[in-house]
Amino acid sequence: MNKQVQVHGALLLVALIYGSNYSIAKEVMPFYVGPFGLIVIRVVSAALFFGVFSRLVVKEKIVGRADNLRSIACGVTGIAINQLCFFGGLNLTAPINAALLMVISPVAVLLFSAVLLKERVGWRKVTGIVTACLGALLLINNSRGEGTPGNIYGDLLIILNAVSFGMYLVLVKPLMQKYKAVTIVSRIFAVGAVIVVPFGWRQLLAPAYGTFPTSIWLAIAFMVLAVTILAYLLNTWALRYANASLVGAYIYLQPVLAILIAIGFGKDVFTLQKGLYALLIFAGVYMVSRTRQHTAVKAGANN
Template sequence: MSKQVQVHVALFLVALIYGSNYSIAKEVMPEYVGPFGLILIRVVSAAIFFGILSRLLVKEKIVGRADNLRAIACGVTGIAVNQLCFFAGLNLTAPINAALLMVIIPVVVLLFSALLLKERVGWRKVTGIVAACFGALLLISHSRGEGTTGNMYGDLLIILNAVSFGMYLVLVKPLMQKYKAITVVARVFTVGAVIVIPFGFQQVLEPDYSALPTSIWLALVFMVVAVTILTYLLNTWSLRYANPSLVGAYIYLQPVLAIIIAIALGKDVFTLQKALYALLIFAGVYMVSHSKQNVLQKTA
């Protein structure tokens, strides 16, 4: 198998794992483990893993007040707020809604890049931002009605999650350029773990773990090992051989796979209205992403 094929296989696996996570997490929440308890399990496990890996492989430290404050900000936006809003939102809304709304991350990245890094935004990108935001607003408003599979408040939390992660991607860039990736990720997850513990401590103690079905245990293992750890390792490896734009392009595959999996498992239905709103979101993201700037893919 050629290196090029290996890269595409790795990126497809990442998209497949993220796409399946929407339905698998819904299977666990809230009947077996509350959303914040699920976050605590996932983030603390990842923090321990990446912390040990960092000490064994690189033994590098983030130094200086400015870099340490930036790392804390990254932990708050990229892990704590991001994860708390995502799982709380997914607990309320439908998997397809969450998957479609997450596609606006490149738009959010562009907005924060313009605000914080003073990057230029042309008319094409502005049009894309308006289209994507309009599609997202329509999807949220559609979730108000009775009999719909979405939830307005859940959709808003998913939007807040995307905004938080978009800010994280902009904030973390200088650290990634200065330190090894594993050093930054280990610190970011450690900060995030400290913050999410008070939110999830009670929920993580509530379940009777001895009575959990095997399928739920497998789901928990999947979310820790595959969604959190394996996707990061695959993305990091892929970036050694592929340009960021290729990695970013696979973000469009995530909602497609999420829709297929959600429908196959009977977790959601895909309506004509959702298809039209999704078309607006995708069109807007396409206009924003297909430019000289690279698209960044969610890896948390």
């Protein structure tokens, strides 16, 4: 299969997983597990999984002071700040607000890529970002209702999460040129786990887990296995073959997929307007993807 098709397939699956997460996470918190307690479950589970897999199967280490410091920065921005702000914000604000504000992340990727990675910011890439952003804003604004109030503190946390994740995508890119995806993800989750445990251990111990219905356990399992382990692994792998701006641009698909999922559950209605807004998002992602040849990493042996 063509490598570019694989990359787009991986990023589309990540967008689908994240698009589902907005509604699924809201079912779990705060009624069953607090947001920070849920983060501890996710991050520690992923750290243990990747730590064991990396040590027993991959057997690769990050070497050098610069790479080790960068991997720590990735753990802080991509796991600790990202997760704490996202779930803290989502717990306070409406899912539709969170989806709206997450479109800031690709803009942050574009800016950080230009500053830190010296990526060329051409007119096509800027136009793609603006087009996709416009489509996402119109789509979500069209989907907002009186029953989905926001919260200014929650919204601010989501903005911080979006900027932090954008910086993570840029910081992790150089590491992907040297190491396997599992090696990187193992390190960043280990760093993230050390930071998030003090924030969430009280909420982790508070619930009566024996009273949880099966649906809640399935939701937690989805957030650990799909949203945490699979999504981060696919995102990190995709950065080996695509520039950070393309990976960031796929965030614009999350609101589209979130609304489609809501339609499937009878919580939203598809209209011609929504279809046109979704086309704007896809057009923007296409324009960004057409610029990948400038910064894409050659396909190497560490697949």
